[in-house]
Amino acid sequence: MATPIEDDKTPARRKILTAARTLFTTAGYASTTIKAIATEAGVAVQTVYFVFGNKRSVLAALLDVSIAGDDEPIATLDRPWVAAAVAEPDPMAQLRIQVHAARLILDRVAPVLLAVRAAAGADAEVAQLWQTTCEHHETVLRHLMTALAGKVDGLDVDRCVDVGLALQSPETHALLIDERGWSATDYDGWVVGALAAAAGIGNRI
Known part of the structure; x- marks a missing residue:
């Protein structure tokens, strides 16, 4: 019954x-x-x-719940971790804050995103959902990279956004952590280092 x-x-x-x-x-x-x-x-x-x-x-x-980690109606850009990253005066410290937070999100959402992407080719509504989610990720990353540009002279925001999207994709997360057995610490450190190199931070400190 x-x-x-x-x-x-x-x-x-x-x-x-x-x-x-x-x-x-x-x-x-x-x-x-x-x-x-x-x-x-x-x-x-x-x-x-x-x-x-x-x-x-x-x-x-x-x-939505996987990205946020809760049911609270708070946009990603209004989350405390974003404010903390933007307010952090040290560029490397900002990168560590944002990369750690982004990886925690990927821990929750990466398997769901991979399922969405797999279904997008055969379902127009799911394809739109995938596109919207990708645009949201880019918007958040651009906001953070623009803040970083205010702390690092000559930083190429577009380049850093592109690198960030590649490093923090669900595919890369799944490959390195799930398939290759990287620890969360190793993954975070690699992403921070690669983003710092893209931003040219290592040449300035």
């Missing part, structure tokens, strides 16, 4: 997102049905529709 739709969306929402993460990152987005998500979450199919409306909305919410 199906369980009733829960009046309080919050417990159901968490169970559904946990189930969706498991299924999207293993079976894939296209192969995962609303029914499968409901079964994995231990809720009624109607509950998934009640809380999210459709599968694409489940995926979008999962991305």
Whole structure:
């Protein structure tokens, strides 16, 4: 017998997102049905529709929560770690703050992003979600690199953004940490060093 739709969306929402993460990152987005998500979450199919409306909305919410690390309606650029990085007067210290925070985000979101990218070729709505997420990443990185440019004369913001996007992609994170066994400390140190080189910081200190 199906369980009733829960009046309080919050417990159901968490169970559904946990189930969706498991299924999207293993079976894939296209192969995962609303029914499968409901079964994995231990809720009624109607509950998934009640809380999210459709599968694409489940995926979008999962991305948001994975990036933020919580359900708080606070944009990435308004997060404390961004403010701390921008306010830090020492350029290397700024890089360490932002790279560490970005890696913690990738720890949560990289598997989901890889599932989104895999599904984007066959689903226009998912492709748009992938594009929007990539643009969001670039916007945040550009904000941070622009702040760094105020501390390092001659820094090429576009170049640093390009390098950052390559170093902090879900593919690079998965390759080095998941497949090659790099520690989080090694990964962070490598990204900081490469970004510092791109920014020309090592030539100035």
